[in-house]
Amino acid sequence: MSSAIPVLVGGAAGNPGAGLIATLGAFTSRYGIGRPYLSRGLQLAVVAAALAGAVALGAWASAIAWLGVLTVSAVAVTAVWLCNALAVGPPGAYVFVVACAAGIGVSASHLLPWQIALLVLAGGAVAWTLQMLGATTGFRRPERAAVTTAATAVAGFIEAIGTSAQDDARRRAAVALHAAWKTLVHQQPVAAPPRSVLHRLHAANHAVHVVFADAMAAAAAGVPPEPGSAELVRRLGALDVAPESVAARDADRLPPTRPPTSSLLRQALLPGSHTRRVMVRVAIGVPLAGAAAVALGVDRAYWAMATAVLVLHQGTHLSGTLRRGAERLLGTWIGLGLAAVIIVVHPRGVLLALVLALLQFAIEMLVTRNYTLASMFITATALTIASGTRDLSAAEAGHLLLARGVDTLIGCAVGLAVYLLLADRQEADRLVDALARTHSAADAAADHLDRREATSLAARTARRDLQRATLDLLDAYEAARHGQRDQRASAAQLLPEVMAAEQRSYRTIAALWAVDAAPRRR
Structure with missing residues (x-):
């Protein structure tokens, strides 16, 4: 719906190109799923504005190839920092990079960057409204x-x-x-x-x-x-x-507060932060992918850069990164065939809106179940938007499809190469550091337990921090277990200590809960 409505409005106004640009704001609807509606409304408003700004930046930098590469790279690193540090949730930084890269493409509309931003913001407003409609029937x-x-x-x-x-x-x-x-x-x-x-x-x-x-x-x-x-x-x-x-809850006591945003952003930049590791990979991989595409004469270097971000931005382990790259590459090349059919048919007006809506629906249904098939529809969607207002000749269509396939290959190759070169060294101490943080959090929580003091704000904050440290420890162990050879060896060696730390954490958490709830048990 968020994709179809701007296309229909643009067609009705006699400017289908403007409608297609506004569909970039439909990416707003990909965020906020599962959040409470008030929080969701605030997050989606920020996302819509950020998407409009990213597209405008891309349009502004489109005239000079190297400036476009630097701009997309800067947006990529900044988006990874903000999305990971603030736990924005899927699809994370990737969409903002796609929006910036798309801004380079839509600059061919000859609209000014601020005009393009307003169109994207209008599309974001449509997505915001549709996402928030559920509040009218079930606010909680x-x-x-x-x-x-x-x-x-x-x-x-x-x-x-x-x-x-x-x-x-x-x-x-x-x-x-x-x-x-x-x-x-x-x-x-x-x-x-x-x-x-x-x-x-x-x-x-x-x-x-x-x-x-x-x-x-x-x-x-x-x-x-x-x-x-x-x-x-x-x-x-x-x-x-x-x-x-079961147990009465004291509704008047204050819950542990969320760390200030400024503190979360600073922590994400500290040495040893996983967000910082991912930022370094993106800061190296994205401009390299763009430079490689430009050097090879591919005229849509931003597709390679967006693909490199997709491979790197989640910060997953080796197996997950390799799988995501392979799925993206295979899905894109299959999707080129579907895109070719759509380009030949060249839908307009209501039919174009329907095609885009169906493609977006397929993406949403498949993105968490089968990313290869989702990538097929993602490719078809991107190429449908890129060619939606033009009648392409067979040669032009072939060039567009080939460029997309080559750019995806470059982006996957560069992203995986950067990961393989950096990840083993970057994450050599990740599991050891996570163990140390878990032991420290467990000691802090145990101090409260020894004093039989579990109801204070400090005790409940220590319990929460121990839970978070334990979950981070398990993530670090899984990353090492699926990592490169040295990481797998470290994971096998440290497994007994990881299991012992996990068991201690949960015993401490359970004991704190028992002390906390004892006076109010029924």
Whole structure:
């Protein structure tokens, strides 16, 4: 819908090219999924403005090839920094780079950069409106979904106790509970009134945490969990059981606060930060991809740069990076055939809007399930927008398709080469550092436990920080386990210590929850 509406409006106004430029603002709808609506509205407004600015920058820099390469590279590094440090969520930095690169392409419209920015902002406004429509029928639906997901994951852990799936189920439950807590606390721009749905969800999530802590304690002791606790948790998540029947929550006490934005941005730049590692890879890989494309005479170097960002920006381990590059390359080359068919048909007006809407729908349905097929539709979408207002000759169409295929090959090759050259050295100490941070967080939390003091803001902040450090430790271990040879050897050597640190963390967290909830247990 966010893609189709600008095309229809542009066609009705007699300027289909302007409508296609405005579809770049439809990328706004890719963000904010699962966030509470107030938080989502704020985030989407910032995203729409940032996309408009990125496109305008690309249009401004389009006249000089080297300036375009530098501009896209600067946008890429900045977007990786902001998106990773502030946990913007998928699709992350990649879309902003695509928008900047597209600005170089749409400069052929001969519109001024500020005019292009306004068109993109108008498309972003359409996407914002459509994304926020759900608030009219279920304002707290995202919070309900987060609590339900967490409760389901905890129930799965309880049912897995004593089986080989216990550890994996516990990690999934911990991640889901942490995500629900962020949704209920960190992503709430304003306080909710007493006795609101949000307060009931807070109480339910608190009760689910208490049951999770009890189950972890039972698992550590080698005894089965309380009978019926899995079903109890599911009913808590559905608000079918009063949370006070498990443990009352003090609604007046302040939750641990989210670190200030400035602090998060500074932390992301510190030595040892994973965001900083990714920024360095992007800062090297993106301009190299652009320079290579320009040197080889490819006239759309920005496609190579966008592909390099796609390969590098998520900061995944070696196996994931190689897989993403291969999926992107294969999907793009398959998508060139679909794009060729669309270019030959050359849809206009309502048919063009319908084609773009169907392509975007296919992308959304496939992007998390089968990225190769999603890349096929992404390629077809990009080329449909690029050629939507022009009748291309067979030679021009062939050149456009070949350029897209070659640029993707260059971007994947450069991105993977940069990763292979940098990642092993960059991440040599990542797992050791994560272990040290986890031990430090566990010591801080244990100090509160030794004093039987778990209800203060400092104690609950220490508990939260320990949970976060433990999740980061597991991420670092997975990265090493799927990394290059030296990393895999380090992961195998440190596995016993990682498991011991994880077990200590969860025992400490469970004990703190038990002390916290004891005075209010029912």
